[in-house]
Amino acid sequence: MDIAKKLATIGITGSLYKLYTAAIELGEAPIADVAARAGLVRTTAYDALSRLEQEGLVVLHHRHGKRYVEAQDPTVLLERLEGRRQMLDQLMPQLRSMYNRAKGKPQIRFYEGIEGIRTALRDTLTTTGEPKVMHGILSMEELMQTPGKEEMDLYIEDRIKHGIWLNVIRSEQKDVEPIWPSSPDLMRSLRYCPPHMVLSMTTFIYDQRVCLISSKKENYGLIIDSVEFATMQRTLFNAIWELSRPAG
Incomplete structure (x- = not known):
């Protein structure tokens, strides 16, 4: 080209x-x-x-x-694109909400491969709740493989920049490193679910959306945009949260 x-x-x-x-x-x-x-x-x-x-x-x-x-200087082109990207990031939740109301039915988006997982993961940063609180069930073992620690570190950094607090439940058996603790600075509250529960798939619940991140074996990201589904998943999360013990 x-x-x-x-x-x-x-x-x-x-x-x-x-x-x-x-x-x-x-x-x-x-x-x-x-x-x-x-x-x-x-x-x-x-x-x-x-x-x-x-x-x-x-x-x-x-x-x-x-x-x-x-x-x-041609670098103005990069600044121009970055400015438009930031503007679209801000507008996307409102535009998506308008679109979904007009369609009147849930939206399901499937993303395949590592790039698809990154896309699905980044969508969680568009939450517009007040305050910005996201609920997550994370499997560290799977996330360390896909998308990998480096990508997750960048994601966590951006989540903090966006001012999004994460309430997260993990299975202690699935932790592979002593990282990602409860921390006000990292805007994270961690609880471990009961030992008989093994949570091996990552799920994020934010606004009216649910993001699912598979293991490396199945290698996909899935976003379900549905008020009813998100409400049900949030209810299930809260039930497990009450059964789980605070970390630390």
Whole structure:
């Protein structure tokens, strides 16, 4: 895929692409020169350059009675994408809620493989509850294999950044390292379920969604978006929570 096709995937296409690359090549030049380099007439170029300026990709200014174009550092593209990603992260819970209300039925999303598990896991960070409290049943043994400790450490760090408290139940038999304890700093409250209960699949309950993470053997993530299902799972979690002993 060449540069034109790659930039087209993020909306820099047609006259926008021609003018932006011309501005990069010329550095700083009058609008007429940039338009000529791009093979466009000035009247067409003005509107497109205004859009590029709104995106922060070029700066337009006057000098000696002429309007000049100055291309900005291409790293602006990364900042632009990151800003949009953060905005979508904030909007996604509300948009999803509107979508589900309109559909009037549960939504089930299946994600296969390690990337799918990462996607399902990251969805749990979109909770919008007040306060942000998530319930989890975790199997450390399985999580250490898939998605792995490094990915889980990043996930925990991001959970804390998002201000999400986790009430978590684990089976002591499934713990493989002395980590992930109860901790106010780590926004986690841990309890161990009774010894006769072996919880070997990871489940997160947040808002009206339930996220299931399989073992490495089955290798999938599953998100069920359903008020009734989430309510039932939360009730079951609370019942096990009352039977479980606080860690530490």
